[in-house]
Amino acid sequence: MAGRSPWAEDTARAVLAPHVGTPGALLPMLHALQETFGCIDESAVPLLADTLNLSRAEVHGVIGFYHDFRRTRPGRHIIKVCRAEACQAVGAESLLDHVRRSLRVDDGGTTADDAFTLQVVYCLGNCALGPAVMIDETLHGRVTPARFDTLAAEQREGAP
């Protein structure tokens, strides 16, 4: 999966460099930072504000608007469970309950062993083969609770 390295300003500057001068660069920059650090650290805000000549409030406003951007470092793997209509029609709500219970996490939360962060999403484009789950960037279809347990166990075993 993507990186989760601790904040380092020189790394951050290097990550932002290719986007400097691009019109409307803030979203690509936020994505690039999250790709490297796993989240948008508070220290990124003044750096972005300086780089783009925006106020800190503006940067905060943008980060807060988008569901994708996290303010805290996630677990080793990110589990996205689809809760949109087509997946609901084939049991997404009960799958999601199972995921919350079996991992002992709330939506957006990270498991105690730091293995998983649960993110509820609305459509992964796999609506004919739901319920859909994405673990890191691997998409899974027709996910039953039992299948989910297998997938989660595989991730745990493969974990560093």
Place this chain on the structure above:
Amino acid sequence: MTPTRVFVPRDAAALSVGADAVAEALAAEATRRGEAVTLVRTGSRGLLWLEPLVEVERPDGTRHAYGPVTPADIPDLFEAGFLEAAPHPLGHGPTAGIPYLKEQQRVTFARCGVIDPVSPGDYRAHGGLAGVTRALEMTPEDICAAITDSGLRGRGGAGFPVGVKWETVRAAPGPQKYIACNADEGDGGSFADRILMEGDPFLLIEGLTIAGLATGATAGFLYLRSEYPHAIATMRAAIRIAEAEGWLGDGIHGSAHTFRLHLRVGAGSYVCGEETAMLESLEGKRGEVRARPPLPAHAGLFGCPTVVNNVLSLAAGPSILAEGPEMYRTFGVGRSRGTQPFQLAGNIRRGGLVEVGFGVTLHDLIHRFGGGTRSGRPVRAVQVGGPLGAFVPGDGLDLAADYEVLAAAGAMLGHGGIVVFDDTVDMAAQARFAMEFCALESCGKCTPCRIGSQRGVEVLDRIAAGVDRDANLALLDDLCTVMAEGSLCAMGGLTPNPVKSALRHFPEDFDRPARAAAE
């Protein structure tokens, strides 16, 4: 011996049910047996219930289908002689003869699942670039006129005539104009944009280029949702290849024209699919909806005249120019011309992509193509056109899928997603979800949407709990009216659609506690 070509999709849906493992097992088994096999990774044919769908090419060029294949089936398939297209319990005969596909009218999706999506040679060999070649010989006015004559309307939801929008941007003054392609595909139950971008990305690039030539725009932005990492990777690769081929950049296709394409990734906001919110997002801001006027066609991205079109609208352009607007018009009915890629989703036996002319009935789509529910239970409700679309009851499906017919019935086509629910669905919960989703995704700019949707959730919770049912139903009705009339965009404006249609067709679901008490 020339190797036999075997095709395995690399589309995200196919991967989600194990296509990579199937491809690996296939290659390993071929090596073990000393069979000469060339493995080609394609997009999806859209027959998603058969994924992973493996195809074998015969010397005469016909392709034979097997699916759904698991790695465990591979030795048996070889044993049965599938490389010679021998019969097998997983076999479906020639792919083109599978009724689900045979009865479609594939125009936009003709190449999808057939070619290697990132092979420029495949693209050309299968008729690619004919549209842009034609466009390069035409005047911008004539390109816009051809699109208008085809009857093509926007496939993103609002159904606005595409040629008219292009002509407005063409005629708008300004040194810099843009094409902004809306690939945000946020509607639950829709995936046609994704399948197209993963299966035939050069078609979208060609469509964008044609829009550029038609309007004088020299740059395009593709706003692609972050939930689609596979589509992002395929489009990135395709853009790089197109640049290397001289299809994008300066002097495209050996002409004097410039067209550059930039890919931007969304960030998980549904409302950023609304065109002006998308423009704000492309500018690096919060995805708040803009008040109109000005129209994006006059002052859009960075204040410049901008065409905003859905992926499927732009992807229809190349065939219209290559084969003529008359060809495209022959499909469809009334004022809904051409083909529409419908997406059968949810509780459906044969889910997938069905591209046919407008006018097909919902019943045909769900029962003839889709085979009814996956659970085998009766169809109780169908939501057409995404989270802002109305619910249609299972016994009311004799409606033609046509912009005007659906509108007259209080429904809408939207992006062509069709979500099927069986008789275990709780429609009061679905109505609540519609309000909850609006509250979650509202851009916050206007009160009826931002606050109304939160109130809607609370009111529906009280109704579900049996508290003051009649008073709360009246309150819900008022809330819906305020949202429908007082919202700046269709997010707040159309959320009452699913809520009110659920109430109208399934009132019994809003009366559960009362009934439970009586029983």
